[in-house]
Amino acid sequence: MDRIVVRGGPRLEGVVHASGSKNATLALMAAALLAEGETRLANAPRVRDVDAMLELLRALGAQAEWLSDEPHTLRIDASRIVEPEAPYDLVRKMRASFMVLGPLLGRCGLARVSEPGGCAIGVRPIDQHLKGFAALGAKISLDHGTVEARVEKLVGGRVVFDMVSVNGTQNVMMAAALARGETLIENAAREPEVLELADALARMGVDLEGAGSDCIRVRGARRLRGIHHTVSGDRIETGTLLTAGIVTRGDVTVTGTDPTHLDAVLDKLREGGAELDVAADRVRARAGEPLRGVDVSTAPYPGFPTDMQAQLLAALCTADGSSVVTENVFENRFMHVPELQRMGADISLQGRAALVRGVPRLAGAPVMATDLRASACLLVAGLAAEGTTTVSRVYHIDRGYERIEEKLRSLGADIRRES
Ligand code: EPZ
Numbered sequence: 342m343d344r345i346v347v348r349g350g351p352r353l354e355g356v357v358h359a360s361g362s363k364n365a366t367l368a369l370m371a372a373a374l375l376a377e378g379e380t381r382l383a384n385a386p387r388v389r390d391v392d393a394m395l396e397l398l399r400a401l402g403a404q405a406e407w408l409s410d411e412p413h414t415l416r417i418d419a420s421r422i423v424e425p426e427a428p429y430d431l432v433r434k435m436r437a438s439f440m441v442l443g444p445l446l447g448r449c450g451l452a453r454v455s456e457p458g459g460c461a462i463g464v465r466p467i468d469q470h471l472k473g474f475a476a477l478g479a480k481i482s483l484d485h486g487t488v489e490a491r492v493e494k495l496v497g498g499r500v501v502f503d504m505v506s507v508n509g510t511q512n513v514m515m516a517a518a519l520a521r522g523e524t525l526i527e528n529a530a531r532e533p534e535v536l537e538l539a540d541a542l543a544r545m546g547v548d549l550e551g552a553g554s555d556c557i558r559v560r561g562a563r564r565l566r567g568i569h570h571t572v573s574g575d576r577i578e579t580g581t582l583l584t585a586g587i588v589t590r591g592d593v594t595v596t597g598t599d600p601t602h603l604d605a606v607l608d609k610l611r612e613g614g615a616e617l618d619v620a621a622d623r624v625r626a627r628a629g630e631p632l633r634g635v636d637v638s639t640a641p642y643p644g645f646p647t648d649m650q651a652q653l654l655a656a657l658c659t660a661d662g663s664s665v666v667t668e669n670v671f672e673n674r675f676m677h678v679p680e681l682q683r684m685g686a687d688i689s690l691q692g693r694a695a696l697v698r699g700v701p702r703l704a705g706a707p708v709m710a711t712d713l714r715a716s717a718c719l720l721v722a723g724l725a726a727e728g729t730t731t732v733s734r735v736y737h738i739d740r741g742y743e744r745i746e747e748k749l750r751s752l753g754a755d756i757r758r759e760s
Pocket of ligand 1: 465468648
């Protein structure tokens with residue numbers, strides 16, 4: 342069980358490069374199952390969730406590995422899918438595994454995927470995914486925790502999501518890519534990862550339009566070809582690193598990400614008083630004095646992303662003034678609050694809202710990570726704290742951040758990993 346030990350105090354300064362987007366990579370890896378040929382994904386992050394997806398693709402019969410001579414490039418060849426079944430022990434580890442269901446339905450007309458369990462941040466049902474597949478003609482059955490979807494041939498249809506679902510939108514888009522005829526997806530997610538997947542599907546041979554809006558039209562193809570794609574920079578890692586710089590009153594530049602992918606985050610940091618310089622593929626953040634308290638409500642893109650809620654909350658603990666942080670996307674995404682309170686944060690929870698009163702300093706303490714973004718938030722808090730913070734269960738952070746402690750150390754943080 343690794344732990345990360347961080348001692349607060351140093352101002353973070355310098356330039357750091359963001360890794361490729363974990364969430365875009367996971368969707369693109371699932372999409373590679375649609376192609377009868379080789380797909381290459383460059384700039385993919387070396388994180389545990391990507392390795393888990395590699396293991397799942399191999400279990401389905403695809404060839405899937407990291408290129409030996411290009412350490413951040415994945416090679417996937419799904420010409421042969423032998424087993425359209427995603428076993429529980431793989432899906433349990435990572436909910437995004439459920440995204441193989443759409444491609445398997447398109448390729449094999451059959452898919453058996455274990456129902457992903459809930460997780461620390463909420464129940465996270467899959468009813469919207471299933472509603473989409475049913476609209477394309479699939480017969481869905483639940484059998485002892487395994488979802489079985491079966492269809493002779495998917496036929497395009499109209500899908501209206503009851504709520505915005507990122508992976509739901511992506512899953513149905515991928516099924517529609519091999520359906521006969523046209524599919525209309527309404528109330529679709531608009532996240533950059535949806536748009537990136539749509540661009541890749543178009544290059545694979547799918548005729549689609551409207552991605553990035555809430556209405557996507559997909560005309561299915563008969564066969565799809567593999568492509569070479571470079572994954573975009575991770576917008577959440579970028580936001581996390583900028584917030585870490587700001588909370589230490591530092592001067593940090595993050596390169597490798599399209600800043601328009603995190604506009605809502607940048608706007609909120611500016612509202613808090615940070616000074617931001619934005620260029621095509623980089624953002625520089627400076628903060629000479631404490632952030633001012635701000636109110637923030639998470640929402641689907643282009644709103645403030647729920648995946649940045651914990652990290653911003655950590656920064657607001659030492660802001661000058663009060664803040665109200667409202668989590669509207671997940672029902673239980675405040676697991677990091679008790680840990681922040683152990684560090685001296687003044688936070689009270691009322692339903693979906695966390696009321697934060699800024700305190701001058703947090704005090705370092707041993708804390709425990711509960712999920713990916715909560716663990717990132719505890720690192721941000723530790724950087725701003727007096728003394729030493731030890732974050733345990735950092736396997737959570739390794740799911741979605743590549744060598745985060747090395748990136749922070751390169752900016753001047755006093756941080757190390759202990760086994
Ligand atoms: C994606 O999860 C991301 N994961 C999450 O990032 C992110 O927090 C989330 O989108 C929201 O932006 C990946 O892309 C791999 P949703 P996803 O379906 O698609 C409810 C991270 O830290 N819902 O958009 O699973 C659901 O319970 C991870 O990188 C249903 O009710 O999220 C939630 O309340 C965490 N039924 C809301 O919709 C469904 O069928 C949004 O979930 C599907 C979702």
